Amino acid sequence: MLCGRTTRRVCSGSNVTKAKWRYKKNARSVSTTDSLAEKLTEEFAINLKRHLEENRYTNADKAFKLILEKLDADTRVDALQYFRGIHAVTEAFTDVPGANKHENQRILAALNDILSQAHSECSTASEPVKIAVTGACGNIGYALIFRIASGQLLGPNIPVQLHLHDVPAAEQALLGISMELEDCAFPLLRGVKTFTNPESAFEDVDYALLAGSKPRGKSMERKDLLRGNATIFLEQGKALNKSAKKSVKILVVGNPANTNCLVLKSNAPNIPSKNFTCMTRLDHNRALYQIAKKAQVNIHDIQNMAVWGNHSSTQYPNINHVLINGTPATEVIKDPDWAVKEFIPTIQQRGASIILARGASSAASAASAIIDHMRSWVYGTRGEWTSMGVISNGEYGVTPGICYSYPVVASGGQYEIVKDLQIDPFSAECLEKTHKELLEERDAIADLLS
């Protein structure tokens, strides 16, 4: 819609000629120095113009490719800057009357691709970022690792090195995964190391994604599950403290995620508290989808969703602050009972519903939420809210020091809890209920906290 309106303004009716002229002017105006790159870019612009006139844009990517091939390594990087400018201009042509919109979008994506590829080729010399993943051989790990290695976590410009960790019994499986990673020939993957010892796995890492935990066995008491995992995370906390970068960003996914995160932080005093998070992004994403479905809108149309508290069935997914295209969700969804009777229980019980449907717990969707959580943290949320379990400083009456999920905004690699929200009596009750559960979990493993 937006694209359509704008480009029609540029190109409508007899303005096509004007638009073409403008395009050409623009293609020149992005030049700053006389260089081979500029000359070639101009040649490209002329080619492109011809293609636009004759073939309605169909061969723009061919022209683009041809020009890139003519460049040697030195001029290529220069040229990329000009190409980016041209790319911006060519975009205005996606809606030239009579043009095939889908085809044009395909070409734009192809141009984008060329830019990304060329850009990532430019950065082969930089040091890779080190990312540790625990539980690497589990279902979440398997769904996650290949997405990281393909560039989806840090983007197409940043080479990565993976430190894969799992229990000693999984040593053979670790080998299998690293072989499969080799077989993908990922251009950004600068190495894979496998570990069964957490201290070595975390050595010098920039990011630690802790997907591994002890699953709940049959006839296992909840308390045993808590303690079994707390022991693991105690060891991993000490290991992080000893060997990771002090600036390491940590995400705990293995359940019980909040309390595992608490144990981890408590045993890693050298790392700032704000670097420890646990994942409620899967709950957050689930909530976004349910709202989008109910209101018949796209995911992008929804803002200010918040998941509070524990990543468990006591969590509180709260739509009170949600805006749908700027209008409060409570006004758009004309069904006052929906939130309490359908939405909240659906989100709280979604993990169990998935297990029922799949015969296995969420894996690919959890991995996807890990990517989302980390991207939001590292690259920012552009003013939008997301949900993260973070170490509380007492915000909204929560006991300081425990790991509690809040709505947050992030930018510059730092998150901030959204402040001064109005909490109605029902919400206050929900916040307290999940808070109380977290205090009980903490008390059950209190002897393992430092």
Next chain:
Amino acid sequence: MLCGRTTRRVCSGSNVTKAKWRYKKNARSVSTTDSLAEKLTEEFAINLKRHLEENRYTNADKAFKLILEKLDADTRVDALQYFRGIHAVTEAFTDVPGANKHENQRILAALNDILSQAHSECSTASEPVKIAVTGACGNIGYALIFRIASGQLLGPNIPVQLHLHDVPAAEQALLGISMELEDCAFPLLRGVKTFTNPESAFEDVDYALLAGSKPRGKSMERKDLLRGNATIFLEQGKALNKSAKKSVKILVVGNPANTNCLVLKSNAPNIPSKNFTCMTRLDHNRALYQIAKKAQVNIHDIQNMAVWGNHSSTQYPNINHVLINGTPATEVIKDPDWAVKEFIPTIQQRGASIILARGASSAASAASAIIDHMRSWVYGTRGEWTSMGVISNGEYGVTPGICYSYPVVASGGQYEIVKDLQIDPFSAECLEKTHKELLEERDAIADLLS
């Protein structure tokens, strides 16, 4: 290396001030009309300049975000064009002396991200591309589907609709996968439909990725495997013929992939032969990695790899034409026996080695190769070679009509077999051996070809 050299030329020594000026000039020169967008962009440029001076670029993404927030929907699209131009210029600053290179790269990626996100927000109105995946509940399907839905197949601008197909026994699992897809809140995913009937699954699809096939059971004869699968692909060919778009691009992954593809094509006469391919990209990628490892180079440094013939242990991965940074691989790898004694058998047996290591066949690496195969086909290879199983027209002495893997280049949505390559006697023998196997496979299912 490249980036470093170029940006040093722009910014070296006392030229920093000049570079900053140039940056500002450039930020203006990309403007074409007087508009709010231009005004805001200029404001952004001033902000950015201040940030560059004070914080060495650290808050550039913050400034970028602020300006985007100020824009309403109408001006946002306009502004994006200017932002792209600015983005190109800011890139010149990643290597300002004393700057934190990693931090700057992170910010550049963040800017890229904002552009992608904003761009994808602009395209919400366009029709989604329909992609069918068979064997959706298998391990390859599970590793593939979420990558497609996240935008990795067609890029961040193109909304997709998934048609997931599997056998009736997997109906519950199909439901589970579609629930997990919902839970990811993928902004580009415009719908998921599940099917156990191929004719409905293929209705009106733009792409068909056939990952499903009958696995080899214990004590099953090779011939039974061939015939069992040929029956499935006969049915799917008829279904594609009846209900898919005539322009559908088809990739067969399920084994025996080449002969399954032959059966498929033979039963879908309405769809052009060139739209049928089978996957040897996993073999190709495996070969790239082994070469990179042997020559101690990056994947990007390798060109002109070729996998010939059948996706089986008779395949011929050929390094005779491979260039490593422009030098023949045979000159770089000073080990004349390596190709025949190590490289070829490693690639030919890699599938079996993975099964041995993992206790399961390749899944995530196969899914990754599917993404690569389709991206190369749809968006082109920029003059580089890749390997694809395609319906032969007799190139290199192959029997016309069978599905044989060749080195190909692709652009504009079309692939072309690389022609006029010199084939030495050893290679000719290898090409013939795998050719012969494909003829035998064809003969075993000849009664199922139309």
